[in-house]
Amino acid sequence: MPTVVPRLGVQGSKLKPTDTTKPEYFHRVVDCQYACPAHTDVPEYIRMISQGRYTDAYMENRKSNIFPGILGRVCDRPCEPACRRGRVEEKPVAICRLKRVASDHRDEVADRLPKAPEQKNGKRVALVGAGCASLAVCNDLMPLGYECTIFEALDIAGGLMRTNIPSFRLPAKVLDEEIGYIVDMGVDLRLNSPVKSMKALLDEGYDAVFIGSGAPKGKDLDIPGRWDSDRIHVGIQWLESVAFDHVESIGKQVLIIGVGNTAMDCCRTSLRLGAENVKVMARRPRQFFKASAWELEDAEEENVDIVVNHSPRAFVVEEGVLKGMLFDVMEYDIDENNRVTDSRVVDEIMIPCDDVVLAIGQENAFPWVERDLGIEFDKWDVPVVDEVTHESTLPGVFFGGDAAFGPKNIIWAVEHGHQAAISIHQHCHGKDVAERLPNRLNLLATKMGPYEWNFSNRFDGSERRIVPSVDLVNRFKNLDVEVELGFTAEQVAAEVERCLNCDAQTVFTDNLCIECDACIDICPVDCLAMLPDAEEPVLRDGLKAKATNIQQQLFVSGPLKHTARLMVKDEDICVHCGLCAERCPTGAWDMQKSRILIPYAADHADAKRWQAKS
Amino acid sequence: MSFVSKPRIIHKSLKRNALGLTVRDYEGVATTLCAGCGHDSITAAIVQAFWEMDMPAQQVAKMSGIGCSSKTTGYFLSAAHGVNSVHGRMPSVTTGANAARRDLTYIGISGDGDSMSIGLGQFAHVIRRNLDMLYMIENNGVYGLTKGQFSASADLGSQTKKGEANQQPPIDPVKASLAMGASFVARAFSGDKEQLVPLIKAGLRHKGFALLDVISPCVTFNDHATSTKSYAYTREYYHPAIHADFIPPSEEIVARYDEGETMDVQLHDGSHVILRKVDKDYDPTDRGRAFNFLMDAQDRGEVVTGLLYIDQKQGDMHQRSGTASKPLGRMEHQELCPGSEVLKDLQKAYR
Numbered sequence: 001m002p003t004v005v006p007r008l009g010v011q012g013s014k015l016k017p018t019d020t021t022k023p024e025y026f027h028r029v030v031d032c033q034y035a036c037p038a039h040t041d042v043p044e045y046i047r048m049i050s051q052g053r054y055t056d057a058y059m060e061n062r063k064s065n066i067f068p069g070i071l072g073r074v075c076d077r078p079c080e081p082a083c084r085r086g087r088v089e090e091k092p093v094a095i096c097r098l099k100r101v102a103s104d105h106r107d108e109v110a111d112r113l114p115k116a117p118e119q120k121n122g123k124r125v126a127l128v129g130a131g132c133a134s135l136a137v138c139n140d141l142m143p144l145g146y147e148c149t150i151f152e153a154l155d156i157a158g159g160l161m162r163t164n165i166p167s168f169r170l171p172a173k174v175l176d177e178e179i180g181y182i183v184d185m186g187v188d189l190r191l192n193s194p195v196k197s198m199k200a201l202l203d204e205g206y207d208a209v210f211i212g213s214g215a216p217k218g219k220d221l222d223i224p225g226r227w228d229s230d231r232i233h234v235g236i237q238w239l240e241s242v243a244f245d246h247v248e249s250i251g252k253q254v255l256i257i258g259v260g261n262t263a264m265d266c267c268r269t270s271l272r273l274g275a276e277n278v279k280v281m282a283r284r285p286r287q288f289f290k291a292s293a294w295e296l297e298d299a300e301e302e303n304v305d306i307v308v309n310h311s312p313r314a315f316v317v318e319e320g321v322l323k324g325m326l327f328d329v330m331e332y333d334i335d336e337n338n339r340v341t342d343s344r345v346v347d348e349i350m351i352p353c354d355d356v357v358l359a360i361g362q363e364n365a366f367p368w369v370e371r372d373l374g375i376e377f378d379k380w381d382v383p384v385v386d387e388v389t390h391e392s393t394l395p396g397v398f399f400g401g402d403a404a405f406g407p408k409n410i411i412w413a414v415e416h417g418h419q420a421a422i423s424i425h426q427h428c429h430g431k432d433v434a435e436r437l438p439n440r441l442n443l444l445a446t447k448m449g450p451y452e453w454n455f456s457n458r459f460d461g462s463e464r465r466i467v468p469s470v471d472l473v474n475r476f477k478n479l480d481v482e483v484e485l486g487f488t489a490e491q492v493a494a495e496v497e498r499c500l501n502c503d504a505q506t507v508f509t510d511n512l513c514i515e516c517d518a519c520i521d522i523c524p525v526d527c528l529a530m531l532p533d534a535e536e537p538v539l540r541d542g543l544k545a546k547a548t549n550i551q552q553q554l555f556v557s558g559p560l561k562h563t564a565r566l567m568v569k570d571e572d573i574c575v576h577c578g579l580c581a582e583r584c585p586t587g588a589w590d591m592q593k594s595r596i597l598i599p600y601a602a603d604h605a606d607a608k609r610w611q612a613k614s
Numbered sequence: 615m616s617f618v619s620k621p622r623i624i625h626k627s628l629k630r631n632a633l634g635l636t637v638r639d640y641e642g643v644a645t646t647l648c649a650g651c652g653h654d655s656i657t658a659a660i661v662q663a664f665w666e667m668d669m670p671a672q673q674v675a676k677m678s679g680i681g682c683s684s685k686t687t688g689y690f691l692s693a694a695h696g697v698n699s700v701h702g703r704m705p706s707v708t709t710g711a712n713a714a715r716r717d718l719t720y721i722g723i724s725g726d727g728d729s730m731s732i733g734l735g736q737f738a739h740v741i742r743r744n745l746d747m748l749y750m751i752e753n754n755g756v757y758g759l760t761k762g763q764f765s766a767s768a769d770l771g772s773q774t775k776k777g778e779a780n781q782q783p784p785i786d787p788v789k790a791s792l793a794m795g796a797s798f799v800a801r802a803f804s805g806d807k808e809q810l811v812p813l814i815k816a817g818l819r820h821k822g823f824a825l826l827d828v829i830s831p832c833v834t835f836n837d838h839a840t841s842t843k844s845y846a847y848t849r850e851y852y853h854p855a856i857h858a859d860f861i862p863p864s865e866e867i868v869a870r871y872d873e874g875e876t877m878d879v880q881l882h883d884g885s886h887v888i889l890r891k892v893d894k895d896y897d898p899t900d901r902g903r904a905f906n907f908l909m910d911a912q913d914r915g916e917v918v919t920g921l922l923y924i925d926q927k928q929g930d931m932h933q934r935s936g937t938a939s940k941p942l943g944r945m946e947h948q949e950l951c952p953g954s955e956v957l958k959d960l961q962k963a964y965r
Contacts, residue, residue, distance in 0.1 A: 067893060088625075090622050213822050277727055340708040344676070452617070458618055458619070459621030459623065461621075461622070514648040514650065514804065514833070514837065514845045514846070515805060515849070516651075516652065516655065516804075516831070516833060516845055517654075517655040517658070517804070517805060517807070517844060518649055518651070518654060518655070520651045520656055520658075521654050521658035522654075524620045524622075524623050525623055526623045526625060526628070545625045545627045545628060546627055548627070560844075562845065562846055562850075563849060573625055575621065575623060577618060577620075577621060578618065579618055579620060580616060582649065583616075583649045583650065583654075584649060584650065585648065585649045585650025585833045585834075585837075586650070597890045
């Protein structure tokens with residue numbers, strides 16, 4: 001076809017121009033923040049760390065995730081697989097461990113923490129379980145004048161963070177400090193106070209009840225021999241016993257059944273209690289493992305043997321003594337979509353052991369909630385909970401954390417807490433719990449001089465830093481030796497520069513464009529093109545580097561002045577270097593810093609505070 | 615001028631050519647030209663063309679003179695040979711280089727000032743010799759480096775930013791080179807790479823002198839509403855008269871062309887240029903008609919682009935001079951300088 005560039009004049013376009021004024025658009029571009037359930041502003045706090053503003057970085061974290069010191073050690077880090085850096089290189093920015101840097105190096109924050117007012121608002125909230133979800137609710141409601149009462153079964157607060165995460169990963173002092181920040185606002189924390197009856201609790205006349213009791217029931221493995229020995233342990237209960245010093249040793253040879261993150265904690269804890277040979281037994285091949293890649297790495301570094309394709313068949317117990325476990329050796333057919341299409345048993349094997357720890361999952365359980373109170377349970381005996389408001393079918397009763405939708409992780413529980421706090425506030429003030437403020441987005445020009453931006457846009461080719469850890473001899477001396485030491489100053493300086501500042505957004509104004517091609521010519525990843533009007537798949541195909549990742553958005557401008565072509569940008573691979581804006585002669589491309597404004601309970605309580613937020 | 619270097623990120627979907635190189639491997643240093651300069655788009659087109667041709671950088675010599683345009687050679691093919699010469703003298707230096715090393719591919723980058731003013735004499739003679747080179751003029755109608763005075767290619771009546779109109783008639787590189795007997799004459803626009811890239815490839819493969827005049831708006835001094843070399847004006851009056859598809863010798867002609875609409879020109883190295891005539895009655899092998907067509911288009915104010923004239927029959931400088939097929943620069947001293955006895959015999963022949 002001859003190259004005929006269309007003349008001036010705009011026909012009806014096939015695709016609506018992208019509306020970048022909707023907060024959702026630029027929110028999604030900041031992949032780490034978008035992937036985080038609590039939407040922590042990652043690029044913002046990484047920049048603060050790079051400037052040595054550790055306390056500011058800590059407080060920025062605390063706004064959304066409330067436990068920076070805890071999460072900087074043990075977060076499930078959904079941000080990291082989402083990190084844009086991982087699309088241009090092998091490894092993402094070490095976001096989680098940078099969070100820990102902010103926590104380790106901060107100054108005293110007492111005067112910057114939220115405080116509860118002297119004058120209470122007269123509303124009383126009961127919370128079941130002193131885990132991360134309930135604490136998050138208290139964090140948001142105490143400053144508003146609520147009187148919060150937590151009922152905790154154990155003699156210490158922290159829930160799963162305390163009982164299931166071994167202290168060599170999460171030291172008690174970190175937990176105590178961050179839980180203290182919340183409890184010290186004046187929460188009525190009642191330890192050793194298990195709630196035995198929901199009905200009795202409701203009868204006490206609280207304005208709202210929040211259930212954050214977790215998923216405390218470890219799944220069992222009811223196969224032959226299970227009940228013939230006392231050396232077979234259920235993972236989460238066993239970890240809890242270790243945490244409270246009820247268990248102080250284990251046999252020399254240990255088998256862990258299951259390959260989730262709990263299994264990783266069980267095998268590493270076993271090594272510290274005297275085990276010499278620990279095998280983690282997996283039913284399926286490695287690509288189906290539930291454990292995070294980094295937790296597997298940490299376990300393997302400690303010489304834990306991970307054995308695949310072994311399906312448990314029976315425990316071998318002779319005269320009351322556990323001798324080992326019998327496994328079926330499996331073979332699987334796996335298709336190109338990584339699905340098992342067929343499986344067969346090819347062998348059987350007995351693996352000797354002294355102890356077995358079962359880590360095959362956990363469930364929430366509510367034996368203490370009477371079923372005639374109006375709180376509906378579904379056919380799997382799981383409470384029916386609204387995913388947005390966290391309200392159960394009984395108005396005023398809310399669920400969060402693992403208690404709401406089954407086992408997730410700490411950061412999800414925190415986000416549940418934020419959302420439940422909004423609902424509780426609405427409920428206590430006679431408002432519709434579904435009536436919630438929408439997110440807002442602020443954009444700020446980042447241009448300082450003709451060629452200067454107020455973010456670091458020089459691409460740093462450094463590889464991800466590795467966190468130094470205690471050597472393999474010394475780390476097993478004591479259960480409480482924290483394995484990871486945290487980044488050194490030099491490592492921090494290199495790692496922060498790996499962040500691509502995805503919140504420095506490329507903002508396009510179509511009527512300023514003179515179609516000079518400067519942006520397209522300079523783009524280091526070929527994510528831009530000016531294309532004739534077409535449907536989205538055609539535009540995605542028309543880019544020099546085809547936009548194949550349909551999970552990521554395509555920016556499409558309105559028709560350009562001279563030729564009515566459209567400016568198209570693939571958000572997937574942009575590295576936010578700012579070169580398009582720097583080479584743009586008319587400012588049609590501009591780098592603007594986006595900040596997503598997320599409403600909390602305090603914003604629902606105070607319209608002025610929300611309006612002033614920026 | 616950019617203060618951020620272009621990061622070396624190789625996107626996974628970036629293709630590799632027959633040499634295993636990506637288009638990024640054909641880049642040069644970062645541009646120091648104004649943001650939005652047409653010259654940078656031309657650089658990108660040159661990079662693309664060389665990459666598509668699987669050209670080894672060490673087979674290329676980049677030649678230039680003085681001016682914004684002449685900085686371009688720094689921005690592509692870092693590993694190529696090159697000379698950044700004196701103002702307007704790029705043709706002589708290229709002639710010398712080509713005389714010694716006829717085995718290299720020559721690309722000269724000049725501007726309207728470098729070629730149509732100070733270098734006009736050199737321009738005429740390099741055409742006359744039919745030197746085997748691609749001669750690109752990045753034509754913006756102004757002297758950018760000295761802050762926007764009219765150049766010799768500025769159109770009558772085109773105004774400066776401050777509103778003064780040009781009173782001097784232009785020298786059009788295309789008409790001038792046609793009149794001087796050039797064997798390949800083309801015009802393109804920096805804002806249309808689909809047309810520009812094949813023209814660069816055809817010009818590089820043409821055996822002899824190939825002129826490629828590229829309208830390249832000066833975004834700082836000549837992109838205002840009363841300029842005739844602006845992005846907006848060029849797009850408004852853009853008239854692609856004839857389009858050239860370049861097909862290298864190794865490839866078959868697979869595209870289907872309507873009969874009577876196209877003309878297949880085979881170049882000396884076996885590659886083909888398929889000319890697609892947007893204007894049906896245009897004949898790019900008829901120098902006289904080409905000239906008339908351009909005159910008429912000029913009266914209509916059109917910016918005519920495409921491969922406007924091609925002549926495969928003229929021999930290049932080496933053929934006309936009967937020089938050895940082995941590059942002089944590759945010869946041993948003894949072969950190149952056979953001694954005073956031989957010289958004496960030669961002189962005898964002229965006595």
